Amino acid sequence: MLPSRQNDTLSKMFYRFMRWWMRRNFKEINIQPFEPMPGHSILLLTNHFSWWDGFFANYAAFNNLKRRLFIMMQHDHFVNHWYFKYLGAFSMKKESREMLESLSYSANLLNNPENLVAIFPQGELCSNHITHIHIEKGIERLIKQIKGPCQIVYQCTLIDYFESLKPRAYMHHFDCGVAGEVPFEELKQRVNDFHQQALKNQVNIEH
Amino acid sequence: MISPKKNRLVHWFFHRYLLWIVGRNFHEVRLAQTSAIANNKAILLLANHFSWWDGFLMYYVNHKLLHKKFHIMILEETIRQVSFFKYMGAFSVNKNSRDMIASLNYAAGLLNDPKNMVLIFPQGKLYSNFVDQVTFQKGLMKIITRAQQNFDLLFAATFVENFKYKKPTANVYLKTITGNLAYKSMDELTAAYQQHYNSTKQLQTEIVL
Numbered sequence: 001m002l003p004s005r006q007n008d009t010l011s012k013m014f015y016r017f018m019r020w021w022m023r024r025n026f027k028e029i030n031i032q033p034f035e036p037m038p039g040h041s042i043l044l045l046t047n048h049f050s051w052w053d054g055f056f057a058n059y060a061a062f063n064n065l066k067r068r069l070f071i072m073m074q075h076d077h078f079v080n081h082w083y084f085k086y087l088g089a090f091s092m093k094k095e096s097r098e099m100l101e102s103l104s105y106s107a108n109l110l111n112n113p114e115n116l117v118a119i120f121p122q123g124e125l126c127s128n129h130i131t132h133i134h135i136e137k138g139i140e141r142l143i144k145q146i147k148g149p150c151q152i153v154y155q156c157t158l159i160d161y162f163e164s165l166k167p168r169a170y171m172h173h174f175d176c177g178v179a180g181e182v183p184f185e186e187l188k189q190r191v192n193d194f195h196q197q198a199l200k201n202q203v204n205i206e207h
Numbered sequence: 208m209i210s211p212k213k214n215r216l217v218h219w220f221f222h223r224y225l226l227w228i229v230g231r232n233f234h235e236v237r238l239a240q241t242s243a244i245a246n247n248k249a250i251l252l253l254a255n256h257f258s259w260w261d262g263f264l265m266y267y268v269n270h271k272l273l274h275k276k277f278h279i280m281i282l283e284e285t286i287r288q289v290s291f292f293k294y295m296g297a298f299s300v301n302k303n304s305r306d307m308i309a310s311l312n313y314a315a316g317l318l319n320d321p322k323n324m325v326l327i328f329p330q331g332k333l334y335s336n337f338v339d340q341v342t343f344q345k346g347l348m349k350i351i352t353r354a355q356q357n358f359d360l361l362f363a364a365t366f367v368e369n370f371k372y373k374k375p376t377a378n379v380y381l382k383t384i385t386g387n388l389a390y391k392s393m394d395e396l397t398a399a400y401q402q403h404y405n406s407t408k409q410l411q412t413e414i415v416l
Binding site: 125127128130158160162167 | 228232257258259260333334335336337338339366367368369370371372373375408411412413414415416
């Protein structure tokens, strides 16, 4: 496993650059109102449907959730894009012993209430239109190892257009409870309920 | 009612322009047909309406697949805002006015010529791309009964998706319905479209990379 060498200055510069770039590529990046719990680190579970997802997580972490971003990346992608390690990325090799290392590394990061770890629980790219979010078992192991107070947040990003030629990204955040207090089966259920809720909110969204 | 105008130069320019912006803004426009499209009749194309792109994407579909004379029913206020639409085969409709009958008759008239295709967004306004239930407005049935059997119905359901690319991919699922008088009422027609919409959405969600 390759750890992150996160650097606050570089992260901030990167965020500023990405904000400019995303606002150029999207008509709007709309974060639905959400307040994270004060004094808690955040485990951000987010749907994985596009090339942009990591940047969406980065955007939300800086803009709304106000935490230092760390993000779990597939090992081969991490090697190809080595510079992401300065921006909070760390590697994860699926189906290997190293995976356990990555999980405890993430749990360790989450002991600091200033941190946020973004994870794609589906483990693969899925359609933006799916109605069921699969959550890999590793998440259970990760949550069990967290010692500090940590809030689990589900982020559902949906792309819609309406009256514009550029896409609009809508981010819906939901509080899934505090790590250690929610059994894994219950967490899975909550994430899926919240996903349904996000789809419903999206259909009724004002534009 | 504002009817389409002819101007070969303007048409040529915006034809190139529309195809260019579709190519530039999408990684790919993926066309999926479930049945062959017959070419001996006019086509009434019904599509879901979730963005400004819908009309342009259907223009692209027509260019690639149908090779007919493109016509599209657009709200009067929009056609007034974007003046070039009328040179690309757009005609206006004004909801809740007597003028609407004229628009519906005009659309039905177009369907008598096998060289034509008419695109209608039966939802009547913009909805999210994530809607489960597609609702149709009433006027459509008038066009279908008035035009009798001279045309084929074509359903289009479009879903936008990114996957591993920066630019989105538009997935357009097409299905031809022959013998359109099978639909005697609006409910039957809506149900048939809904079924196409649901099954293609299912196909779309099964894609995993």
